[in-house]
Amino acid sequence: MSKSHPTNESEASADTEELSEEASDEQTAKKTKGAHSVVTALEKAEVEITFGVQGGAIMPVYDALADSDIHHVSMAHEQGASHAADAYGIVSGKPGVTITTSGPGATNLVTGIADANLDSDPIVSLTGQVPQDMVGNDAFQETNTMGITSPITKANIFATSPDTVGDDVGTALALAAEGRQGPTLVDLPKNVTTSETEVEPSEPTVPEAYQVPPDEADPHSVEAAAETLAAADRPLILSGGGVIKSEASDQLREFAIEYGIPVVTTMPGLGSFPEDNALALEMGGMHGTGYANMALSHCDVLLGIGTRFDDRLTGGIETFAPEAEVIHVDIDPAEISKNIHADYPLIGDAGAVIEQLHAAMPGEPDAEAWRDRTMEWKATYPMGYETPQDEAVKPQFVVEAMDEAAADDAIVTTGVGQHQMWAAQYWTYTEPRTWVSSNGLGTMGYGAPAAVGAKLAAPDTQVIAFEGDGSFLMTSQAIAPAVRENLDITVAILNNSYVGMIRQWQDAFYDERRYESEWDWGPDFATLAEAYGAQGLRAMGYDEIPEVIEEAFAYDGPSVIDFHVDPVADVYPMVPSGGNNAEFALEADHL
Amino acid sequence: MAGPAPEDREKPTGRRNSQGIRIDPRAEAEAKPRRTVISALVDHKPGVLAKVSGLFARRQFNIESLTVGPTVDETMARMTIVVEEPEPGIEQAKRQLRKQVHTWSVREVEGAIERELALIKVDGHDPSGVAALAEMHGGQAVRADDEVVTVELTGTEAEIDAAIAAFEQFGVHEVARTGTAALASGTRSTA
Numbered sequence: 128m129s130k131s132h133p134t135n136e137s138e139a140s141a142d143t144e145e146l147s148e149e150a151s152d153e154q155t156a157k158k159t160k161g162a163h164s165v166v167t168a169l170e171k172a173e174v175e176i177t178f179g180v181q182g183g184a185i186m187p188v189y190d191a192l193a194d195s196d197i198h199h200v201s202m203a204h205e206q207g208a209s210h211a212a213d214a215y216g217i218v219s220g221k222p223g224v225t226i227t228t229s230g231p232g233a234t235n236l237v238t239g240i241a242d243a244n245l246d247s248d249p250i251v252s253l254t255g256q257v258p259q260d261m262v263g264n265d266a267f268q269e270t271n272t273m274g275i276t277s278p279i280t281k282a283n284i285f286a287t288s289p290d291t292v293g294d295d296v297g298t299a300l301a302l303a304a305e306g307r308q309g310p311t312l313v314d315l316p317k318n319v320t321t322s323e324t325e326v327e328p329s330e331p332t333v334p335e336a337y338q339v340p341p342d343e344a345d346p347h348s349v350e351a352a353a354e355t356l357a358a359a360d361r362p363l364i365l366s367g368g369g370v371i372k373s374e375a376s377d378q379l380r381e382f383a384i385e386y387g388i389p390v391v392t393t394m395p396g397l398g399s400f401p402e403d404n405a406l407a408l409e410m411g412g413m414h415g416t417g418y419a420n421m422a423l424s425h426c427d428v429l430l431g432i433g434t435r436f437d438d439r440l441t442g443g444i445e446t447f448a449p450e451a452e453v454i455h456v457d458i459d460p461a462e463i464s465k466n467i468h469a470d471y472p473l474i475g476d477a478g479a480v481i482e483q484l485h486a487a488m489p490g491e492p493d494a495e496a497w498r499d500r501t502m503e504w505k506a507t508y509p510m511g512y513e514t515p516q517d518e519a520v521k522p523q524f525v526v527e528a529m530d531e532a533a534a535d536d537a538i539v540t541t542g543v544g545q546h547q548m549w550a551a552q553y554w555t556y557t558e559p560r561t562w563v564s565s566n567g568l569g570t571m572g573y574g575a576p577a578a579v580g581a582k583l584a585a586p587d588t589q590v591i592a593f594e595g596d597g598s599f600l601m602t603s604q605a606i607a608p609a610v611r612e613n614l615d616i617t618v619a620i621l622n623n624s625y626v627g628m629i630r631q632w633q634d635a636f637y638d639e640r641r642y643e644s645e646w647d648w649g650p651d652f653a654t655l656a657e658a659y660g661a662q663g664l665r666a667m668g669y670d671e672i673p674e675v676i677e678e679a680f681a682y683d684g685p686s687v688i689d690f691h692v693d694p695v696a697d698v699y700p701m702v703p704s705g706g707n708n709a710e711f712a713l714e715a716d717h718l
Numbered sequence: 719m720a721g722p723a724p725e726d727r728e729k730p731t732g733r734r735n736s737q738g739i740r741i742d743p744r745a746e747a748e749a750k751p752r753r754t755v756i757s758a759l760v761d762h763k764p765g766v767l768a769k770v771s772g773l774f775a776r777r778q779f780n781i782e783s784l785t786v787g788p789t790v791d792e793t794m795a796r797m798t799i800v801v802e803e804p805e806p807g808i809e810q811a812k813r814q815l816r817k818q819v820h821t822w823s824v825r826e827v828e829g830a831i832e833r834e835l836a837l838i839k840v841d842g843h844d845p846s847g848v849a850a851l852a853e854m855h856g857g858q859a860v861r862a863d864d865e866v867v868t869v870e871l872t873g874t875e876a877e878i879d880a881a882i883a884a885f886e887q888f889g890v891h892e893v894a895r896t897g898t899a900a901l902a903s904g905t906r907s908t909a
Contacts, residue, residue, distance in 0.1 A: 277765075277768065285765070334819050336761055336819060336820055336821055336822045417721055444738050445735065447734060447738070449731075449732030449733050450731070451740075461814050461816075464738065464809065465806075468740065507721050507722070508720065699719050700719065710724035717724055
């Protein structure tokens with residue numbers, strides 16, 4: 128196929144030679160290549176930004192992209208591109224798109240794709256591939272991208288013809304966004320993107336066989352569920368990431384407040400219900416609040432919406448909400464009764480089903496005593512920490528200080544580890560799409576590249592990345608594109624010179640043998656930031672904190688603040704892995 | 719952090735089993751594995767079989783057999799999958815399979831007509847004995863070579879198990895089996 132290409136081009140030149148200038152002649156020929164169909168498909172789907180890294184097999188697509196209005200952001204590493212696209216998807220609600228090459232360009236994406244898969248984030252990966260006649264021959268930069276990404280994508284497509292490659296890209300975009308969102312991929316062999324075609328891509332659609340989920344759940348089941356909920360003595364809502372993805376946060380608020388039902392959120396569900404509301408019990412699960420976990424353990428009817436009942440939330444299955452009848456609202460039928468048996472399965476879009484439930488509620492549950500109990504639990508198990516001024520800064524304090532200083536609608540991205548948990552616990556989330564994190568996969572290094580994607584999705588909103596020293600070191604090169612794009616973001620490193628969550632577990636479960644968890648060999652992060660061309664700041668004590676935050680926020684461009692915090696602060700409450708939520712530990716002695 | 723220690727807290731009394739089902743104290747039971755035949759219509763495209771087998775492998779569903787072949791509609795293929803799982807597992811397998819973008823429909827085939835084909839290479843010292851036994855099992859000897867006789871037979875999985883056991887008296891060299899193909903009985907559609 129690729130061999131016929133020079134001939135075609137020279138024929139085209141001969142035909143139009145007398146009629147036009149060389150430039151427009153070239154344009155006519157270019158517009159009909161597979162690579163242009165790829166770009167046209169992106170334009171048709173109104174993709175505005177793509178993230179990626181150039182490379183051999185993807186060069187034709189980049190060449191075609193040069194003629195487009197789409198803003199391409201070159202990241203320093205493909206993993207960063209995938210996280211930036213992921214964050215872009217979370218914040219904007221539209222698929223984030225990456226363009227990378229074959230081989231390492233594809234394998235470096237794998238972590239980001241797997242991350243998006245576990246969090247149901249909409250991303251589309253366009254990967255270069257060696258020409259079809261070389262596939263399977265172990266060619267240079269060849270890897271079986273389809274095989275590698277099959278288990279971690281919602282769908283992946285191997286493009287086989289320049290006539291259909293545009294539709295392949297359209298399908299991938301449509302599938303990533305439709306129903307339960309997730310990552311899709313199109314593998315683009317070089318001969319497909321360089322060969323000519325006269326076929327224009329059609330409007331993006333999902334494949335015919337794809338099971339399009341219903342908006343509304345079965346009305347009889349809704350009625351039965353509403354009756355059970357209205358009759359509950361101890362009703363509880365568990366609000367998951369699906370509520371945010373379905374834009375159902377408003378409906379959820381209205382519903383919970385009208386019927387006086389307390390709300391626990393999952394980690395991806397942070398922001399789906401305002402944490403400053405009296406009904407908010409905040410995050411449940413392993414590092415959830417004591418009051419959220421007490422409520423989960425004692426409720427008699429649990430309305431789970433857009434949650435997959437992940438093990439970090441449920442703890443041991445046997446002891447999860449053991450007295451509750453479960454109403455499970457989810458758009459993915461395969462999530463129903465996967466981990467926790469659903470007594471009332473309601474398959475549909477979260478917003479639509481909440482409205483159905485709202486309409487079907489025969490009355491308000493008589494739950495005043497229950498609400499009082501949850502308030503008592505809030506008083507009995509308050510979140511908190513001590514701040515002796517002569518000791519190292521408590522990391523929780525940094526989170527609260529940042530929250531205090533930041534705009535109300537600021538977006539928080541995080542890496543993974545202790546700092547992530549403190550950011551989840553001590554920042555007050557009130558709006559959806561303000562928590563951007565690696566919830567399911569637990570990908571260290573997510574925070575900095577995610578801040579790049581988040582800022583590009585919401586240029587007028589403040590973006591703050593919480594990172595750990597270990598986590599930041601994994602993807603710190605994302606500061607380079609942040610500088611180049613002049614993104615006004617703040618990276619706050621809670622630097623404890625440990626991979627702290629590992630150190631915490633070693634102290635608790637491995638006889639305090641802190642093997643390979645002490646990371647006192649890391650770089651000076653403020654200097655590193657300066658080397659990238661960002662503003663680098665450092666805070667060693669409480670007194671320096673307000674000033675560095677102010678400086679960072681005032682700076683027009685990326686700032687990195689290296690907060691030196693208590694190296695041995697632990698994250699509590701904690702439910703040990705597989706443990707009973709009601710038996711959360713408040714200190715090491717409780718474990 | 720403040721608050722009573724775990725042992726000093728109020729405790730719920732209920733419990734769930736390992737499948738996440740609330741346990742009724744009067745009838746506590748873990749679900750028993752059940753054998754069933756799942757039929758699926760999928761796009762007849764390269765890579766679909768790999769996706770489905772990969773799906774079953776990584777979700778640890780116990781597959782007894784998986785067969786795939788064309789149907790009357792040449793754009794589609796029918797997969798017949800025999801699984802043995804406790805109850806929520808079977809439901810999960812069906813839902814995960816239906817969720818694939820290349821899957822058109824999935825059904826558990828109840829009261830199905832189930833058959834598989836087996837080729838059995840039997841020791842050839844008594845060719846007529848082998849042929850007679852093959853006939854008794856509804857099959858036939860299809861080829862006699864110098865030292866072996868190859869028998870072809872179709873039947874349910876159990877019938878073929880029984881036949882192979884019977885051929886052991888002559889000595890069985892090799893067996894190739896197709897796995898189960900199934901169709902719903904009567905006018906009921908399979909998937």
